Amino acid sequence: MAASDLKTNFQNQLKEIDEKIAQIQGELEKAKEYKLKLVGGLETLELLEQQETAPTESSGDLGALPETTEE
Numbered sequence: 768m769a770a771s772d773l774k775t776n777f778q779n780q781l782k783e784i785d786e787k788i789a790q791i792q793g794e795l796e797k798a799k800e801y802k803l804k805l806v807g808g809l810e811t812l813e814l815l816e817q818q819e820t821a822p823t824e825s826s827g828d829l830g831a832l833p834e835t836t837e838e
Contacts, residue, residue: 768776
């Protein structure tokens, strides 16, 4: 192979590998986003389990403010 042929071959390989790297980086980003969703889902399930097992101290109105009297 002549030097010019090798140079062309290497340039083509470089272009192909750059495209492959970009594709893999995109797949990695999608995988990271999916992982975050799974972690969030697990955290939500843990919170729900804690609410189900914790005894309720109030009458069920968790967001209620205490009553105030006007003077």
